[in-house]
Amino acid sequence: MRDHFEIRDGDVAGRIGELDVPRAGVTVETPALMPVVNPNIITVSPARLESEFGAQILITNSYIIHKNDDLREEALDVGLHEMLGFDGAIVTDSGSFQLAEYGEISVTTREILQFQHDVGTDIGTPVDIPTPPDVSREQAERELAVTEEALRDAEDVDTGEMLVNAPVQGSTYPDLREEAGRAAYATELDVFPVGAVVPLMNAYRYDDMVDAVAGAKRGLGRDAPVHLFGAGHPMMFALAAAMGCDLFDSAAYALYARDGRYLTVRGTEHLEDLEYLPCSCPICAEHSPEDLRAAAGEEQERLLAEHNLHVSFEELRRVKQAIRTGNLIELVEERARSHPAMLDGYRALLDHADQLEREDPVSKGSFFALSAESARRPEVRRHHGRLDRLEASGEVLLTQGGTPKGDRFDAAWRVVPPFGPFPRALSETYPLTAQVPDRTDRAAYEAAAEGVARLAEANPDTVFVLAHDGWPETALARVPDGVELEPLDGVSPDGTSADDADETP
Ligand SMILES: [Zn+2]
Numbered sequence: 001m002r003d004h005f006e007i008r009d010g011d012v013a014g015r016i017g018e019l020d021v022p023r024a025g026v027t028v029e030t031p032a033l034m035p036v037v038n039p040n041i042i043t044v045s046p047a048r049l050e051s052e053f054g055a056q057i058l059i060t061n062s063y064i065i066h067k068n069d070d071l072r073e074e075a076l077d078v079g080l081h082e083m084l085g086f087d088g089a090i091v092t093d094s095g096s097f098q099l100a101e102y103g104e105i106s107v108t109t110r111e112i113l114q115f116q117h118d119v120g121t122d123i124g125t126p127v128d129i130p131t132p133p134d135v136s137r138e139q140a141e142r143e144l145a146v147t148e149e150a151l152r153d154a155e156d157v158d159t160g161e162m163l164v165n166a167p168v169q170g171s172t173y174p175d176l177r178e179e180a181g182r183a184a185y186a187t188e189l190d191v192f193p194v195g196a197v198v199p200l201m202n203a204y205r206y207d208d209m210v211d212a213v214a215g216a217k218r219g220l221g222r223d224a225p226v227h228l229f230g231a232g233h234p235m236m237f238a239l240a241a242a243m244g245c246d247l248f249d250s251a252a253y254a255l256y257a258r259d260g261r262y263l264t265v266r267g268t269e270h271l272e273d274l275e276y277l278p279c280s281c282p283i284c285a286e287h288s289p290e291d292l293r294a295a296a297g298e299e300q301e302r303l304l305a306e307h308n309l310h311v312s313f314e315e316l317r318r319v320k321q322a323i324r325t326g327n328l329i330e331l332v333e334e335r336a337r338s339h340p341a342m343l344d345g346y347r348a349l350l351d352h353a354d355q356l357e358r359e360d361p362v363s364k365g366s367f368f369a370l371s372a373e374s375a376r377r378p379e380v381r382r383h384h385g386r387l388d389r390l391e392a393s394g395e396v397l398l399t400q401g402g403t404p405k406g407d408r409f410d411a412a413w414r415v416v417p418p419f420g421p422f423p424r425a426l427s428e429t430y431p432l433t434a435q436v437p438d439r440t441d442r443a444a445y446e447a448a449a450e451g452v453a454r455l456a457e458a459n460p461d462t463v464f465v466l467a468h469d470g471w472p473e474t475a476l477a478r479v480p481d482g483v484e485l486e487p488l489d490g491v492s493p494d495g496t497s498a499d500d501a502d503e504t505p
Pocket of ligand 1 (some may be wrong): 137143280281283284285307308310311
């Protein structure tokens, strides 16, 4: 058990958690966004990040501080909290990024962890190797072995109350990510960053990012707090949270601002292209695009950075509310519509529906079927799993309509795409209370047909009659031969309400 992390609520694999950071004396509510503070270039002061944006935690780079004589002396002298002017939790990176960029750095894991401890870091990081995507498997394995050695070194350093990150690497090999997750989880370290996914996100490979995270999550225990390293674009917070990531860090707010870029939950805009500001944050409420363009250099950078932070924290609150309400997938689905690469990410998420299903709450608010992808949601998988165990005997009508008159059938079950059949007694239970569009899509019919097949397979001696509203051929092809088909109005001439109760045997 990781006793410094507690899960309070969940939806899909996403969760609201509490991360206790003993050295800072604070409890951080997750999912949390950690603004990246470059000690050399402060765009928005940490004190303002805390008071105006509600940041409970930030991340800075201990290697940059270690390398710079003035910063190092100041940090050792007064400590990071005073140096940055921040009372929340401070995470420090180790220089792994510099290692990946420049091929070598001048410190070891033991040295940099000791340094992080000495300057008052609350969550420190060993020197791991961020293996980039698409390298040979041999390279990924070799570098993973070095990372795992760094984790063992980290365990040996006496870091007192400081929590320590155990990065999970493995490049674009999901099985290596899983192995790395298992090895990291077996250590006594505390927080689990999934590393080296930035190149995937920069290249809009959200599907590969999802596969890497899913691999890492399979290896990690459910109680492991997971940091998606370098995930700073608000467009992908919902997707990453749904995978079970608890911490995000944003350098994007400042880096994009420096480049004249304006973040939105639907993507990135260039300030020069904006005729309107699609946002009501304090910056956008008080400025026109012309004002922002007219602001020079650092002032423009600060204004854009503040907007970028507002939109990021706003999205994070929206994600947390969606977890509380139980409609995180609906939010992911909405975000997936903003870019084809996000849609790929959502589709990759659904490839892991079985894995997600194990953590997804059995009951929540409402299921909105919003697209063909909805038919692949974990709740549909779970219902199909349940159909394998439901008993039906005699002659059973499976109908999209009401209860038939007469006594031809022993029972009449409802059929609702994309779930398929269920006894009427379950009508009021989640997710069968789903709101589905009247203009049903093919994928939903096909999923419903699979449900019929699962039920028929589980009850080989039962006679099933399926009364359907004109299913497409591709769906009917999935209904087993033994199931009799009837047009819907053939069995329910009076159009009896589907809500009429009829208990099952
Ligand atoms: Zn704004």
